[in-house]
Amino acid sequence: SSSATVSEAIKRITVVGGGQMGAGIAQVAATFDHQVTLVDVSPEALERGRQYMGKSLGRVAKKKFPEDPAQQTNWVDSILGRIQGSTELSKGVSQADLVVEAIVENINVKQRLFADVAQAAPADCILASNTSSLPIGRIFENLSAERRALAVGLHFFNPVAQMKLVEVVRTGENSEEIVQKALDFVRAIGKSPAVCQDTPGFIVNRLLLPYMMEAIRLLERGVADSRDIDTAMKLGAGYPMGPFELADYVGLDTVKAIVDGWYTDGEGLKGDSLFMPSPKLNELVAAGHLGVKSGQGFYNYK
Ligand code: CAA
Numbered sequence: 323s324s325s326a327t328v329s330e331a332i333k334r335i336t337v338v339g340g341g342q343m344g345a346g347i348a349q350v351a352a353t354f355d356h357q358v359t360l361v362d363v364s365p366e367a368l369e370r371g372r373q374y375m376g377k378s379l380g381r382v383a384k385k386k387f388p389e390d391p392a393q394q395t396n397w398v399d400s401i402l403g404r405i406q407g408s409t410e411l412s413k414g415v416s417q418a419d420l421v422v423e424a425i426v427e428n429i430n431v432k433q434r435l436f437a438d439v440a441q442a443a444p445a446d447c448i449l450a451s452n453t454s455s456l457p458i459g460r461i462f463e464n465l466s467a468e469r470r471a472l473a474v475g476l477h478f479f480n481p482v483a484q485m486k487l488v489e490v491v492r493t494g495e496n497s498e499e500i501v502q503k504a505l506d507f508v509r510a511i512g513k514s515p516a517v518c519q520d521t522p523g524f525i526v527n528r529l530l531l532p533y534m535m536e537a538i539r540l541l542e543r544g545v546a547d548s549r550d551i552d553t554a555m556k557l558g559a560g561y562p563m564g565p566f567e568l569a570d571y572v573g574l575d576t577v578k579a580i581v582d583g584w585y586t587d588g589e590g591l592k593g594d595s596l597f598m599p600s601p602k603l604n605e606l607v608a609a610g611h612l613g614v615k616s617g618q619g620f621y622n623y624k
């Protein structure tokens with residue numbers, strides 16, 4: 323625990339990284355009346371993010387106001403109006419109560435980002451990473467003890483607007499007060515939290531990644547094709563998506579970054595055959611077939 327204090331309630335959120343996760347987090351926070359700044363290095367990503375949020379909100383608006391197109395537009399515009407895009411990190415975080423990072427899954431890039439965030443964010447700002455697989459403690463290890471005390475994992479699930487869980491990952495340096503603030507925030511944006519210690523994969527990914535990799539190995543051994551494996555798990559185990567649909571949805575680059583990271587460097591997971599490199603996965607990623615987001619993965623989306 324520490325003497326560091328946090329702001330009363332989290333009202334201003336800055337999300338860094340405007341990809342599929344960051345845009346979803348921004349959308350959900352704004353839907354629940356928070357003031358949001360969405361920061362990305364790429365203006366094109368910010369534009370894509372805005373279109374993605376507009377489409378997603380549009381679908382909800384149609385259900386909410388089925389007979390009233392003007393109301394639909396008003397509702398979507400009022401939410402988008404609470405989200406400001408920016409390519410300037412230091413300006414973007416200068417007023418934040420909470421910064422949620424959702425950039426590329428790379429420890430060095432995330433550490434560099436938070437070194438910059440720490441230069442510009444208010445001293446009582448909560449810092450959070452949406453990392454899928456990296457230790458929260460390592461992402462923040464170069465920051466001051468005061469900053470580390472206010473740093474947690476807030477792990478959202480894809481698609482953010484539809485998935486109700488957020489894992490709240492606590493480190494040994496967090497006080498009860500910080501964990502409580504994080505839980506309050508998760509509930510304030512309509513999600514349900516699960517608290518977890520800072521271990522590789524937290525809860526969901528520690529169980530999901532071995533499952534996805536076993537599915538890929540079934541395919542590699544020629545036991546069944548991807549369609550039949552997906553059908554089997556949907557109709558035989560009640561999963562909403564099969565393992566290949568899900569891997570394509572998550573992004574094959576992200577899946578590869580997670581398993582490679584654990585296989586070479588994971589605390590307690592290094593060399594674990596569950597996360598052994600897969601020739602099929604490596605081949606798809608090398609060819610730029612990253613799943614739904616690139617139009618091709620295990621399946622074709624074009
Ligand atoms: N904004 C807000 N809410 C929305 C929405 C939107 N744009 N669109 C739909 N919703 C709501 C719906 O109203 C519904 O809420 P209720 O249950 O309260 O009615 C809820 O979200 C679910 O939406 P749908 O009924 O439209 O969902 P569906 O039945 O078509 O299923 C799915 C879609 C939820 C994506 C489902 O296929 C699914 O669960 N797939 C598996 C996804 C998964 O496992 N994700 C985790 C990936 S791993 C990960 O993310 C972690 C990592 O680090 C890699």
Ligand code: NAD
Nearest residue numbers: 339340341342343362363367424425426427453454480572
């Ligand atoms: P993505 O590739 O869709 O988006 C990443 C975005 O970050 C891009 O728009 C990129 O321009 C931007 N970016 C990269 N470096 C940046 C920097 N230094 N400053 C600002 N912006 C930067 O990736 P994603 O799928 O949204 O994943 C983002 C994070 O969320 C990763 O850590 C990933 O592991 C995690 N995550 C992913 C999923 C998933 O299903 N894809 C689920 C939960 C968590």
